[in-house]
Amino acid sequence: MTHYDIALIGSGSGNSFPGPEFAGKSIVYIDRGVGPDRVFGGTCLNLGCIPTKMFVHTADISRTPADAARFGVSETLDGVDWPAIRDRIFGRIDPISAGGRAYREDHEDNANLTLLQGTARFTGNKFLTVDLEDGGTEEITAQTIVIGAGSRPVIPDVPGLADLDPLTSDTAMRIDRLPRSLAILGSGVIAAEFAHIFEALGVDVTIIARSDRLLRAADLAVSERFTRIAAERWRVVTGFSAARAERTEGGIRLSGTCEGSRGDGSPNENPGGELVIEAEELLVATGRRPNTDLLDAGVAGFDLHPGGALEVDAYQRVLAGGEPVEGVWAFGDISDRHQLKHVANHQQRIARHNILHPGALRRSDTMPVPAGIFSDPQVAMVGLTEEEARAQGLEIAVAVQDYAGVAYGWALEDTTSFAKIIAEKGSGRILGAHIIGPEATILIQQLIQAMSTGQSVSDIASTQYWIHPALPELIENALLQLTD
Ligand SMILES: Cc1cc2nc3c(=O)[nH]c(=O)nc-3n(C[C@H](O)[C@H](O)[C@H](O)COP(=O)(O)OP(=O)(O)OC[C@H]3O[C@@H](n4cnc5c(N)ncnc54)[C@H](O)[C@@H]3O)c2cc1C
Numbered sequence: 001m002t003h004y005d006i007a008l009i010g011s012g013s014g015n016s017f018p019g020p021e022f023a024g025k026s027i028v029y030i031d032r033g034v035g036p037d038r039v040f041g042g043t044c045l046n047l048g049c050i051p052t053k054m055f056v057h058t059a060d061i062s063r064t065p066a067d068a069a070r071f072g073v074s075e076t077l078d079g080v081d082w083p084a085i086r087d088r089i090f091g092r093i094d095p096i097s098a099g100g101r102a103y104r105e106d107h108e109d110n111a112n113l114t115l116l117q118g119t120a121r122f123t124g125n126k127f128l129t130v131d132l133e134d135g136g137t138e139e140i141t142a143q144t145i146v147i148g149a150g151s152r153p154v155i156p157d158v159p160g161l162a163d164l165d166p167l168t169s170d171t172a173m174r175i176d177r178l179p180r181s182l183a184i185l186g187s188g189v190i191a192a193e194f195a196h197i198f199e200a201l202g203v204d205v206t207i208i209a210r211s212d213r214l215l216r217a218a219d220l221a222v223s224e225r226f227t228r229i230a231a232e233r234w235r236v237v238t239g240f241s242a243a244r245a246e247r248t249e250g251g252i253r254l255s256g257t258c259e260g261s262r263g264d265g266s267p268n269e270n271p272g273g274e275l276v277i278e279a280e281e282l283l284v285a286t287g288r289r290p291n292t293d294l295l296d297a298g299v300a301g302f303d304l305h306p307g308g309a310l311e312v313d314a315y316q317r318v319l320a321g322g323e324p325v326e327g328v329w330a331f332g333d334i335s336d337r338h339q340l341k342h343v344a345n346h347q348q349r350i351a352r353h354n355i356l357h358p359g360a361l362r363r364s365d366t367m368p369v370p371a372g373i374f375s376d377p378q379v380a381m382v383g384l385t386e387e388e389a390r391a392q393g394l395e396i397a398v399a400v401q402d403y404a405g406v407a408y409g410w411a412l413e414d415t416t417s418f419a420k421i422i423a424e425k426g427s428g429r430i431l432g433a434h435i436i437g438p439e440a441t442i443l444i445q446q447l448i449q450a451m452s453t454g455q456s457v458s459d460i461a462s463t464q465y466w467i468h469p470a471l472p473e474l475i476e477n478a479l480l481q482l483t484d
């Protein structure tokens, strides 16, 4: 049994934890690695945010010829070189991952730190066993335990599905060649982003939703608009219940029943009837589960959400029996329903501050959580949806501003995009904002700032110049609707 001052689990957001402030402390840093190659640096860098957005930008470029004719410009797409795209992206990412690991392993900055590659599991609330990657185990105790152990893709319990070893976001970006066709099970964020990436690069995409629309967690109007646009570009199946999956000679076959759209453009004459979906490959994008099972978090007696996440308080202290466990902290996907990198980063900084300054604890829950979806179109959101605000009985005013109604929207020839802002009547407090369309993830930032700093509609609508004819006039016009 080796004792350390601090045990740190997970090299994603956790990799920002060690630093000179802990120079006098002994740290054991345990990381299992992510993806099939168990690489260092966590999900965002290796399998998540960063590579997907590099692929999304490439997909956006690949899509321009298809859109150019509307502007009187004739362009053709001569082809896409998948190995070149893939290797450019991972040729940039993989050395960062390897360099990050080497830095923690060898650099004098980390003289007080022992890096173990393996899987940590709790044998008590301050006791860990590490199953090392190269065999063997280490028994550890630590005064402070910091958990940033993340999440991993879920494969739903559909007969045959796990056996056919479908693609997930862990593997889809590194395939050897593009399939001719791809079925995507799930219709949330990962499905929307990967559908855009693969279709733009020439793959015939079918996206399969359990419910009647895509991006169900978004504001209803956004989700409905996204579903309508998606159906023009991908084969969109809705109301599908998967019953079994199998590999065929040419690819995969997914069988089930279909209550909604069968994806063939015509009304479903037989709701609830059987539907067989065939494609060369299948990507499963049905959510991610926190890695608490790998940690044996239950053995430590920690409280768990029904979805498996660790319960933490607003200071990022892990709870057991509803009370904070002395010296055990967690952040990111292991303990938060949002599963977003900016949330994981923020919570890591809060936990770090609180460990260093036990007499001046900070809360992590003081700001609304925004999210962006980098599909085509983009979607961005912060705060309450209109449905949530109404369900809470709030007195609200809602402004919807089409891109087509502002000058830059004319330049874009836009016909489908809009921003919605929800404000409290009387106070003008902004309760939520939802944007679907070009640069949505950038346009929403000003509203995130207003909500985070407590600025009302009138504080920002008429108290500044809005550059004409730039796209933020979309936000200005939506806000002006709320000041009338
Ligand atoms: C395809 C995809 C795209 C995404 N895009 C975005 C985006 O655009 N924007 C955004 O905000 N978010 C995005 N996300 C979500 C984001 O990647 C995660 O929210 C974030 O990376 C979580 O960070 P984390 O530190 O909690 O966990 P991770 O980065 O997953 O790190 C957890 C670490 O813990 C290790 N570990 C797990 N169990 C153990 C154990 N028992 N012992 C030792 N080590 C262990 C893992 O190996 C891993 O290194 C995306 C996710 C995916 C999958």
Ligand SMILES: NC(=O)c1ccc[n+]([C@@H]2O[C@H](COP(=O)([O-])OP(=O)(O)OC[C@H]3O[C@@H](n4cnc5c(N)ncnc54)[C@H](O)[C@@H]3O)[C@@H](O)[C@H]2O)c1
Pocket: 156, 157, 185, 186, 187, 188, 189, 190, 191, 193, 209, 210, 211, 215, 216, 242, 285, 286, 287, 288, 338, 339, 340, 371, 372, 373, 374
């Ligand atoms: N741009 C971003 O910020 C970004 C991008 C990718 C991923 N992420 C994060 O990763 C997380 C995981 O993404 P995701 O798309 O896998 O999850 P998600 O929660 O966004 O979507 C899951 C989808 O799977 C469906 N589903 C669940 N169980 C199913 C089943 N048994 N059969 C059929 N369908 C089923 C759901 O109805 C939903 O459509 C997200 O919560 C998100 O926070 C963020």
